[in-house]
Amino acid sequence: MRKKTNLKARFLTNLVVAVAVLFFSQCKKEDLRFDRDVPMAAKMASGVKLAATGITSSSYYLENALPSGYVKDGSKDYTSYVQAAVIKYSNIVFPGFPIMVNDQGIDIGSNKTLTFQDGSEIRLKPSSLGNYSILRISNSSNVTLYNPVIVGDRFTHTGTSGEWGMGIGIYGSSDVIIHNARVTNCWGDGIYIGQFGAKVNCKNIIIKDSYLRKNRRDGISIIGVDGLLLDNLYSGFNDGTSPYCGINFEPNNSYSELKNIRINNPRTEANRNGIQIGAAHMVGDVNKSIDITIVNHSDSGSPRYPIKIAGNVKSENSGKLYGVIDIINPTFSKTAYETNLYLWLSTNQSNFKTVVSSPEIITMSGSTLSWSDTYESLMKAARGGTVSVLQAAATLTDPISDLISTPVTDNNTNEVVFAVNAGGNSFLGSNGISYGNDRNFSGGSVFRTETAISSTSDDALFQTERYGNFSYNIPLTNGTYEITFRTAEIYHKSSGKRIFNILAEKTSLVSSFDIFSAAGSSFTAYNITKTVQVSDGVLNIDFETEIDNAKISGFHVVRK
Numbered sequence: 405m406r407k408k409t410n411l412k413a414r415f416l417t418n419l420v421v422a423v424a425v426l427f428f429s430q431c432k433k434e435d436l437r438f439d440r441d442v443p444m445a446a447k448m449a450s451g452v453k454l455a456a457t458g459i460t461s462s463s464y465y466l467e468n469a470l471p472s473g474y475v476k477d478g479s480k481d482y483t484s485y486v487q488a489a490v491i492k493y494s495n496i497v498f499p500g501f502p503i504m505v506n507d508q509g510i511d512i513g514s515n516k517t518l519t520f521q522d523g524s525e526i527r528l529k530p531s532s533l534g535n536y537s538i539l540r541i542s543n544s545s546n547v548t549l550y551n552p553v554i555v556g557d558r559f560t561h562t563g564t565s566g567e568w569g570m571g572i573g574i575y576g577s578s579d580v581i582i583h584n585a586r587v588t589n590c591w592g593d594g595i596y597i598g599q600f601g602a603k604v605n606c607k608n609i610i611i612k613d614s615y616l617r618k619n620r621r622d623g624i625s626i627i628g629v630d631g632l633l634l635d636n637l638y639s640g641f642n643d644g645t646s647p648y649c650g651i652n653f654e655p656n657n658s659y660s661e662l663k664n665i666r667i668n669n670p671r672t673e674a675n676r677n678g679i680q681i682g683a684a685h686m687v688g689d690v691n692k693s694i695d696i697t698i699v700n701h702s703d704s705g706s707p708r709y710p711i712k713i714a715g716n717v718k719s720e721n722s723g724k725l726y727g728v729i730d731i732i733n734p735t736f737s738k739t740a741y742e743t744n745l746y747l748w749l750s751t752n753q754s755n756f757k758t759v760v761s762s763p764e765i766i767t768m769s770g771s772t773l774s775w776s777d778t779y780e781s782l783m784k785a786a787r788g789g790t791v792s793v794l795q796a797a798a799t800l801t802d803p804i805s806d807l808i809s810t811p812v813t814d815n816n817t818n819e820v821v822f823a824v825n826a827g828g829n830s831f832l833g834s835n836g837i838s839y840g841n842d843r844n845f846s847g848g849s850v851f852r853t854e855t856a857i858s859s860t861s862d863d864a865l866f867q868t869e870r871y872g873n874f875s876y877n878i879p880l881t882n883g884t885y886e887i888t889f890r891t892a893e894i895y896h897k898s899s900g901k902r903i904f905n906i907l908a909e910k911t912s913l914v915s916s917f918d919i920f921s922a923a924g925s926s927f928t929a930y931n932i933t934k935t936v937q938v939s940d941g942v943l944n945i946d947f948e949t950e951i952d953n954a955k956i957s958g959f960h961v962v963r964k
Contacts, residue, residue: 512549741768833865888932
């Protein structure tokens, strides 16, 4: 049985704004390529700091916690002083000079904001340990880091074992935002997003405009997360011990989740693999679904694969792997290679799918492959599962209105005020309604099929879905609205397998609903129209499971 998720409003707000900015600036392939070539991370690499700051009138300046006669060259260990201040104060400002800490690292609890001024740096004292986190966010929530600069001990390490010396370690934590991080020379990963107690995944993590370089293992590793936005991330020259990837998704166990993940404008460079996704360990005896979207990925100089995906479930496990990895507008170029391949996919799961849209491949000679050669190259190392390589990426018909949710203020009746393609991209229906990309949701997972849908000409609308226990929260002016729910059973093949309820404003609209029974068969469109009153400025729609997951393909809202 597929499990529910719970994305919080704070993550959604940041995700929606970030995606809106991305698509508003998106015009054509040539424009995007220029932006990727000069990412925000490049400014970080050259030492240019951005203006992001959490400093307020009540901030505590860490210099006040250091001992009398403190040095400003990072040569003395001030771990205990820094830790005491981080425990005591909620908003801390680091001074504009390097501070040394030892391998105990700094624990950052809940409700903390740390700002690093220009010239700030956390420098690790040489260690012999194979496992540490220089900054550790463990079982915590509501943490924001501005401009953290972390320098590990890779080249001064006194031991030889282990590969888990992390720059920033995030373990089973939620609502964490990191702005403009620069993490280099760590014994293990630059950033690690893992579990707490091997079972609790992270939730709602945002990492923006960050730079990861020359870490010994991966630039960033992701073990388990529900809700992740990586925006303008550079990860390059991470090497030394396997798998040395730029971005590495590697769930450790069957408790791991990789859900609601979006990566905007990542730049990977000279890692063995640019982005690697290995899902085998996350599937036991329970079905699992992966949801990862990668937009405008630029990889150069990765000798093996710009993107490597593995989703092979062990034969002794009864669970199945579902989900889609969407790769939109990638540009891959090689300066040297162990293999002349740009995408590697291996899976024994037919419902685990990869979609590549608008790819561009630049050869070692500097020429750009034709569409036919690009298609052939990307399909060459695809083994099992379903791979679709599309010549053009889906576009949004109205990026701003699709992606930024603001209250409707007009009083026009019979006007469509909100429409969404659940689990999918923007879609223009045969009814003339533009169903925006999935947004304004909290919780749930996504699933899609390529099977044709009967009783409709809008197959694409019904081929995607959001499922689980989830809700949509839509800002609207108070009044009467008509909601038309669009749905089809695209998973089960008989009645009684899926039963769920739909509520709006905490009032039941549909009870014990069985799509298969209502539509008469699977892969058949079925619509439900209901009327609801909004009196608090927000239309709240809840989907509650009775048997094996509530779901919806899309819906639109009309003011009456």
